[in-house]
Amino acid sequence: MWALRRASNPLKFRGLTVVTSRVCCAKSEIYSGHSEGNITTSESPQVVYERCLFYHTANVWSNISMGKRSLSSEAGSKSNESDTDLDDGFSELETPASVGSNAVDGNADELVSEPELSDNDDDEEIGEHSQNETGCLDTIATSAQKTKIDKRVTPELAKTIIAAPGAIHGVLDKWVEEGKSLDRAEISLAMLNLRKRRMYVKALQLSEWLEAKHQLDFTERDYASRVDLIAKLRGLQTAQSYIEKIPKSFRGEVIYRTLLANCVSKGDARKAEEVFNKMKDLEFPITSFACNQLLLLYKRLDKKKIADVLLFMEKENIKPTLFTYKLLIDTKGQSNDLTGMDQILETMKAEGIEPDIATQAILAKHYVSGGLKEKAEAILKEMEGGNLNANRWAARCLLPLYAALGKADEVGRIWEVCESNPRLEECMAAIEAWGKLKRVDEAEAVFNKMRTTWKKLSSKHYAALLKVYANHKMLAKGKDLVTQMGDSGCRIGPLTWDALVKLYVEAGEVEKADSMLQKAAEQNKLKPMFSSYIAIMDQYSKRGDIHNAEKMFYRMRQAGYVARLRQFQALVQTYINAKAPAYGIRERMKADNIFPSKNLVAQLAKVDAFRKTAVSDLLD
16 A cells, blocks of 8 residues: 655655655655646655665656646656666566457557567567556457357457458448348457457458447447557557547547557657646546556656656555556666565565566566576476466466576476477477577477467467577578468568568678568568667667668658667767767757666767867867
């Protein structure tokens, strides 16, 4: 339970906060906010820290006050506190939730645009999905859960829509003319199947047809489902315009929460904060879901702001959820602050929230990377629970983690339990594990078993082995595998391109990776993954190739990626390696609302054309 601050006491929160009763700050001053006409101001708290779980910024959300509760995208951008220069290849714990996201659908990240079931990010975190955290299950999906229909079976309506070439309106008209069932349960299962396969275009056509033909009485969550699909396919601005057309009685919190989640999914901090403010202006209740979305956003883009969100949650008495703790644990682990990670875990347990399998896997992963192998092994044994047959769901987590520990015997033991009746997720985890252990033959054997067990594999499944080939610079085998994908009729999209890019990069063929990605994107009209661009850009950076690094930077902007700190880090490093000044780089960052980390500040000093040195002073 979150404790309210006492005005006479230093800033201490009992729950998950900027500080805990065990790790507290020495001094603080409480916000004093006031309004002058339409202008809301707030005094930033000046906090002296001894040991804090999350350091608070010196300028805390310059446009936030507890009276108006408004956010600013420039808030918390400058800090006197040290910050870690973390790689932007973050591991996602929760797919930015949206209407229609659920245990079946689950993935709503813009990084993969293939019309098929795909993983969420280039650095997917184990157990990233939490149904309780999606918060925006649409009525259609909820309806299916209340029926006795087996959702594992693709219904006839879904099969008909999936098989239809082009627009589906004629197919749906014919369905009705033939007098076939079109109740909410049938529609629900069709929508779930379309989302599962990432067939968002057909899902949107279905939603539009249902409303136009008055085949379904739309509710707020049905409209929210439409907002989600429009945001995915046509952009945030179009989705925002559609919201204005929704009947006012249905324009509730779920609608804006859905838009917020899509803003976070696309990494648009300014738009996300604008939507968050709009929700408060409309006096909608601010839930843990909305705050978790901001935490997820700042975990990607500006970790210094995380403390500000926690302070806001405490002030509004918004309790942290399991997912809140997952985010913070992973953030601490990424910065290699294992002590802070343990303290957050203790706080979580003190609040009566026990870590689930995903949280345990996150802890184990960071213990491994931090060199605490004994603690990692203890958690893995706890995850296994003494009987792997009874805890099969843990196998996909255990396989890569034991591989990270270098324990080939444990990987073999766990795979032996799964091998007689494997699941797709377990096969992919085993391929990853054997790849980490440099046992390519075993990885190939698992892939072959997977291919013979299931009739048709998606590009996601091929990509698992492609990554192994890329990590071991096996270019010829990688090309052969891609040829097999094409021959099997598998759709080759951004996930496959990403694996191919890394394959070429590891083989030293950067120009080939560049041209392949450009050609693939132009021909297929799909958006490549962020990691694909960065992998190529990093190689140009190492060479000091300013022209091509700037080209990749521009192409990322053209593809629709909002500028991130990670891109500027690579770009500035390019100028450093080229021993050339970067004129106007600070102005470019400011225009993109990017504020440098401590390490980037040091990088910028090296490319400042007007910096003074001892030698330059003598020459002047």
